[in-house]
Amino acid sequence: MELSAKIYVAGGRGLVGSAIIRKLRHNGCAHIIERSSKMLDLRDQAATLSFFRNEQPEYVFVAAAKVGGILANNTYPADFIYDNLIMETNMIHAAHETGVKKMLFLGSSCIYPKFAPQPIKEEYLLTGELEPTNEPYAIAKIAGIKLCQAYRKQYGDNFISVMPTNLYGINDNFDLEGAHVLPALIRRFHEAKQRGDSAVSVWGTGTPRREFLYVDDLAEACCFLMEHYDDSDIVNIGTGSDITIVELAHLLAKVTGYQGDIVFDPTKPDGTPVKRLDVSKINQLGWQAKTSLADGLATTYRWFCESKK
Ligand SMILES: NC(=O)C1=CN([C@@H]2O[C@H](COP(=O)(O)OP(=O)(O)OC[C@H]3O[C@@H](n4cnc5c(N)ncnc54)[C@H](OP(=O)(O)O)[C@@H]3O)[C@@H](O)[C@H]2O)C=CC1
Numbered sequence: 001m002e003l004s005a006k007i008y009v010a011g012g013r014g015l016v017g018s019a020i021i022r023k024l025r026h027n028g029c030a031h032i033i034e035r036s037s038k039m040l041d042l043r044d045q046a047a048t049l050s051f052f053r054n055e056q057p058e059y060v061f062v063a064a065a066k067v068g069g070i071l072a073n074n075t076y077p078a079d080f081i082y083d084n085l086i087m088e089t090n091m092i093h094a095a096h097e098t099g100v101k102k103m104l105f106l107g108s109s110c111i112y113p114k115f116a117p118q119p120i121k122e123e124y125l126l127t128g129e130l131e132p133t134n135e136p137y138a139i140a141k142i143a144g145i146k147l148c149q150a151y152r153k154q155y156g157d158n159f160i161s162v163m164p165t166n167l168y169g170i171n172d173n174f175d176l177e178g179a180h181v182l183p184a185l186i187r188r189f190h191e192a193k194q195r196g197d198s199a200v201s202v203w204g205t206g207t208p209r210r211e212f213l214y215v216d217d218l219a220e221a222c223c224f225l226m227e228h229y230d231d232s233d234i235v236n237i238g239t240g241s242d243i244t245i246v247e248l249a250h251l252l253a254k255v256t257g258y259q260g261d262i263v264f265d266p267t268k269p270d271g272t273p274v275k276r277l278d279v280s281k282i283n284q285l286g287w288q289a290k291t292s293l294a295d296g297l298a299t300t301y302r303w304f305c306e307s308k309k
């Protein structure tokens with residue numbers, strides 16, 4: 001990727017897109033294109049194609065998507081399948097039509113079977129039943145992978161797909177109901193501390209295990225693969241280590257300074273019991289995660305407090 005290349009980061013205001021833009025700017029890339037969803041609704045096929053025709057991006061990071069935590073996925077399955085299928089289809093086809101040199105599509109570790117052997121290798125895709133709470137979203141993401149592979153096979157387009165684990169960091173969505181566990185609990189503990197609450201409720205049994213990757217590490221991995229990977233096979237991106245939700249809740253209580261009780265609510269869904277990625281492929285390609293969970297959580301909580309001022 002030449003420093004003068006035209007690079008479009010779709011979803012540039014989101015958690016992942018904004019981190020990719022920070023990394024590209026840090027690397028010296030001068031010609032980055034971004035559009036908010038208000039300026040360009042990527043569900044609109046004609047508008048998307050016209051944007052690609054006018055701007056002629058050479059490299060594209062597909063970080064625009066309908067994204068949310070377990071409850072949002074379970075409550076709005078139609079939005080999660082429709083928005084994601086249509087946005088990725090529009091972008092991938094427009095990239096093909098306008099001769100984009102290379103495109104990176106972001107999937108998610110939820111594309112793997114609910115009960116996949118651990119750690120999850122890339123080849124376990126489509127070997128078993130999906131987790132019901134996010135099946136529509138996962139099906140859309142699997143379709144995105146297949147679109148990239150099909151356009152590569154039929155037309156030789158250099159489209160690659162990466163599968164990140166659960167992410168967190170600055171610019172995350174801290175909504176109490178719609179967000180992922182880590183930002184939702186940061187906010188819940190922070191507000192409980194401010195109000196002096198004696199207990200905070202955490203969804204589910206607390207036994208599920210999750211692997212958390214700091215978003216700047218993910219952005220670095222995406223830029224690394226954009227430079228060094230040209231194959232149709234998907235690539236996992238993660239740390240290779242996971243913790244239980246009980247352990248996460250205690251860590252976050254400590255980071256936020258919350259000293260009350262932590263109560264688990266088993267009426268809320270647990271989701272996949274465990275989804276730890278096998279990251280040997282990306283490690284062998286020459287990249288590995290750098291940020292410890294302790295450092296990533298401290299940075300994220302500092303940013304959360306600053307952004308509320
Ligand atoms: N967060 C996570 O834990 C994980 C995320 N991923 C993947 O990373 C990618 C980015 O996720 P993340 O950054 O967390 O999500 P965010 O919700 O933070 O950002 C999503 C972005 O998509 C844009 N977008 C949504 N709908 C539209 C639309 N109709 N038209 C144009 N743009 C739209 C939003 O634009 P705007 O802000 O302008 O509305 C926003 O910038 C997704 O593909 C997701 O599947 C994968 C694994 C884990």
Ligand SMILES: C[C@H]1O[C@H](OP(=O)(O)OP(=O)(O)OC[C@H]2O[C@@H](n3cnc4c(=O)[nH]c(N)nc43)[C@H](O)[C@@H]2O)[C@@H](O)[C@@H](O)C1=O
Nearest residue numbers: 068069070108110134179180181184203204208269270271
């Ligand atoms: C990235 C990934 O994100 C989603 O899958 P998920 O990994 O299950 O993500 P989650 O962060 O929402 O939950 C993780 C665990 O944490 C528990 N939990 C406790 N308390 C809260 C809480 O307050 N909020 C949330 N959201 N979860 C909570 C929750 O019950 C679950 O056991 C999918 O959308 C999927 O499509 C996807 O791609």
